[in-house]
Amino acid sequence: MSAVMITRKVRKWEKLPGKNTFCCDGRVMMARQKGVFYLTLFLIIGTCSLFFAFECPYLAVNLSPAIPVFAALLFLFVMAMLLRTSFSDPGVLPRALPEEATFIEMEIEAANGNVPAGQRPPPRIRNVQINNQIVKLKYCYTCKIFRPPRASHCSICDNCVDRFDHHCPWVGNCVGKRNYRYFYLFTLSLSLLTIYIFTFDIVHVVMRSVDSGFLNTLKETPGTVLEVLVCFFTLWSVVGLTGFHTYLISLNQTTNEDIKGSWSGKNRVQNPYSHKNIIKNCCEVLCGPAYPSVLDRRGLMQEDSPASETSPPSSSSMNSVPQTTKTTAPLIPNEHTPDDVKPSIADSAEKTPSPKEEESPAPKLPPLASPETDAETSIIKDKAH
Structure with a gap:
């Protein structure tokens, strides 16, 4: 059996590691766990639909026609920020190539030296200086890879995200360097809409x-009662x-840093990223500037893949399908060759002459007598008698 x-050429997003899903030829990037994201869409669209169906007709006539117009604009802005947060690359960092990973491992081993048996090797960290303060990578x-400052590995998406804030199941994606502002605008506009x-x-x-x-x-407006209940319970959260x-933005701090207490621990280390x-x-x-994605999701790469597999044809297929390719190599039986195609010993003995038979000449036989010669010989014998 042989393979060709x-x-x-394939898109790079098809071969990216991690636990992400891609749509629209790599333009849309989300986490695999999207069940809560669909619930978010249902709550926002459902609540706004009830508002436009039950309250807006009455309020537009008896109060002001600008009420449904402003609600529609606010709803569209909320949906735009939600989709922008959910469908974008949060700042995923590419993984090291095999050659780069080998080189980094060699550098770490050379720096740490030989660790005695039974002892734990030292932590793999590097120190960089940011605003006259040492930060560990x-x-x-x-x-x-050595993660950049403020980056962290998301266990749900299985990727390192630059300026990792948190993984938000409500938007179905990580919140990081490239989509944090859209996430904040989504929460702010959703609060105003609610x-x-x-x-x-x-x-x-x-x-x-x-x-x-x-x-x-x-009794006459059951939809209004449902809206009040939904808005009341979602308003606080x-x-x-x-x-x-808003508090984190004022300090230029992330949710991950706040939970870990990176800048408020025992050492009272000040936040080097804050401008005070x-x-x-x-x-x-x-x-700030909009940072481009470093993944190159829609770039092209070459992939080697088997096109087709060929196997020796069976006897029935040989009779039914004409053979167009001639080969001069003998058929060597192996474990992949069918039994009915394997040549037997008797067939090979009949078809293949031995070397001695090929070298020895064929014996010369005496010429056969014709019928006329036999008649003349019999007449001569009769005369002699």
Whole structure:
């Protein structure tokens, strides 16, 4: 059995390690666990649909037509920020190539020397200086790289993410260097949308209660009651999350650093990334440059793959399909050759002459007598008698 190797060009996103899913030819990048993301879409779209169906017609006529217009614009902005956060590369760092990983391992072994048996090797770290302060770069055993400052390895996506903040299941993606500002704008706009809908739900109930009474209004507008309940329970979590990230942005700090206490431990190490100014920190995080992706997801690479496998044909296929390729090599039986195609010893003995038979000449036979010669010989014998 033999295989023919062909070289074809594939997109690099098809061969990227990690636990991510890609759509639209690598343009959309998300985590594999997207169940909570669909729940987020359902809650936002469902709540806004109820608001546009039950409250907006009444409020546009009796209060102002600008209410549904502003709600629609706010809804579109929330969805745009959500999709921008969920479908983008958060800042995934490429893994080291085999040659680079081998070189890094050799450098580490040369620096650490021979470790005695039974002793733990020293931690794999490198020290860099940022704003006159020493920052340690940790080695990632999965990606085989020394992670840049503020980077961390996400166990859910199985990738190192630059300026890793956290993995958010509500958006179905990691939040890092390239999509943090969009995540913050999503939480901020979602808080405003939730407050907006909750406020005008109350206004709608109050205005209708003046004419129909409170209980009759609740019976006539069950959708409003459902909206009030959903907005009431989601308002605290969304607004609280927005306030927490506003606090982190003012300090130029990430959620990962805050949880680990990187800049508030026993040593009281100051944050080297903070400008000691709230406005400067907010401008750097929210108005800084847009960093390009370093993955080159849609780049082309060559891949060798087997095209087809060929096996010796069986006797039935030899009779039915004409053979177009002639070979001069003898058929050598092996474990892949069918039994009905393997040549037997008797067949090989009949078909293959021995060397002696090929060298020895054929014996010369006497010429055969013709019928006329036999008749003349018999007449001569009769005359002699």
